[in-house]
């Protein structure tokens with residue numbers, strides 16, 4: 001086998017001749033810098049060659065002491081970054097912040113999982129149906145379903161469907177919501193109870209609002225807010241279709257809370273994010289965010305989390321909780337944001353009581369976070385066969401803002417020039433309208449597992 005690729009990358013300082021698994025000589029030109037410049041010209045034209053190189057570099061990194069040949073590990077890592085970026089069509093920057101999340105054996109499975117759609121799942125709306133009734137009705141229409149897992153009682157995986165799953169009479173009557181299982185998790189962690197006052201800060205199109213209403217059995221009050229007016233229409237439609245009677249919709253930038261209203265028992269902040277957990281649904285995430293965009297998102301998330309905390313009543317007899325969630329897997333949008341909140345407010349992390357999920361990072365790429373960050377939970381497509389997600393649950397300890405901690409993210413955030421992000425331009429990957437439309441038209445029936 002001839003390995004004639006080698007990446008014509010400008011800074012190819014090392015060249016390493018090795019035997020691959022088949023005993024053939026291969027030459028890896030190794031890349032030292034991670035500049036994104038002219039990526040297209042750096043890659044071999046044969047995609048199979050790129051794939052073989054990926055396997056080769058991973059093999060070396062797995063047994064680096066024996067196979068590293070005196071080349072710095074970081075050089076192999078950078079080479080791998082460019083190979084993965086080229087093979088899966090990501091920006092090298094995005095690959096460079098995703099790969100350190102995983103042990104080397106999980107890197108390729110993560111990127112591969114983003115190439116295949118997740119199973120279609122639905123949540124039974126227990127305000128209108130039981131799961132058993134729903135299963136019987138759907139099976140009568142040729143929809144084969146099964147439980148999402150022992151951890152959740154209302155979710156169903158759609159294995160096969162002869163009808164468009166988003167247009168059955170049961171769907172139109174609000175007996176279920178098309179919803180990924182990972183988006184059940186923040187609501188289960190928040191665990192709102194009957195008669196509470198709950199704020200859903202970024203709620204459109206309402207998957208989690210309607211789930212909360214079901215858990216609260218339509219009692220108490222949910223303020224379902226979203227900054228995007230157009231998306232609020234979908235939110236209102238879902239609230240009506242699912243028979244939710246305990247929710248009011250507001251259309252503010254969530255940073256207006258608690259000025260608009262405060263003293264909530266619980267707040268859900270399902271924050272606008274980069275969507276790196278839902279690349280399988282929205283491939284544009286691979287290329288549409290720069291380093292600066294990630295900084296701006298993190299800045300916005302830090303502002304939002306402080307406003308979420310300030311909207312909760314620490315003296316609540318039943319609650320005093322905040323759940324922060326994103327459908328992104330980057331540390332910058334997750335642990336860093338929660339760690340910031342721990343420093344700025346009188347809150348502590350508590351157990352999410354979710355049955356599974358990996359622990360949040362306490363140390364990551366030279367950064368250290370509060371040890372309690374391990375109580376937060378991470379979900380990945382390749383390990384859980386669900387959208388990538390992050391969930392953290394905070395308990396507010398006092399309504400006083402600790403001295404010297406009143407400044408919000410805007411003052412602290414050095415890197416991001418503009419903290420204010422136009423909410424209407426936020427990607428909303430949790431519910432993908434185009435993908436849903438395809439499901440509604442039955443085009444994705446073949447993908448259903």
Ligand SMILES: C[S@@+](CC[C@H](N)C(=O)[O-])C[C@H]1O[C@@H](n2cnc3c(N)ncnc32)[C@H](O)[C@@H]1O
Pocket residue numbers: 183201202203204205206207208209225226227228231252253254255270271272273422423424426428429430431
């Ligand atoms: C991840 S989505 C929410 C999904 C929703 N929780 C659900 O389960 O259906 C994030 C939402 O945040 C909204 N958003 C973005 N910036 C906002 C802000 N500053 N204030 C309030 N909402 C915002 C977006 O319009 C988007 O609907």
